[in-house]
């Protein structure tokens with residue numbers, strides 16, 4: 001039986017996923033992005049917010065920066081962006097500013113996404129540019145990657161707390177540690193805002 005033929009969208013989303021895995025390897029929230037122009041990847045980026053200590057270091061912004069350098073223009077007309085997670089307000093703004101015509105999104109981000117979840121900046125009629133979107137390409141894989149990441153982070157946090165507690169209280173009197181999933185929970189899309 002011939003191997004299942006994957007679509008172009010899936011092919012480029014896999015590249016974005018590959019970028020996201022680079023972020024995960026650095027213990028960054030795994031979000032990756034590529035920008036394609038005439039069948040060629042002209043910009044790649046993955047989330048480096050913590051490692052760079054820079055709030056601007058989102059996957060999309062880094063990929064846009066590279067794509068602009070390639071194009072020699074701030075306009076990215078004719079380009080398609082592939083991103084593993086629905087863009088935040090900052091990145092959605094940059095996408096509109098760069099006049100990117102199409103964005104392919106892996107999974108949605110109900111807590112911070114601006115392609116329809118919290119706001120819909122990409123389709124806002126009031127702006128002079130609207131973006132065509134395609135949602136759910138490799139969605140399962142993109143969201144599993146995030147869930148696994150946060151699960152592992154929570155487990156690590158728990159291990160650290162237990163180690164600390166064991167060192168402090170050898171009798172283990174304080175067993176009723178409250179588990180705050182808070183800022184690290186991704187179940188409903190938190191943790192990346």
Ligand SMILES: [Zn+2]
Pocket residue numbers: 058059060087088089090091092
């Ligand atoms: Zn962003």
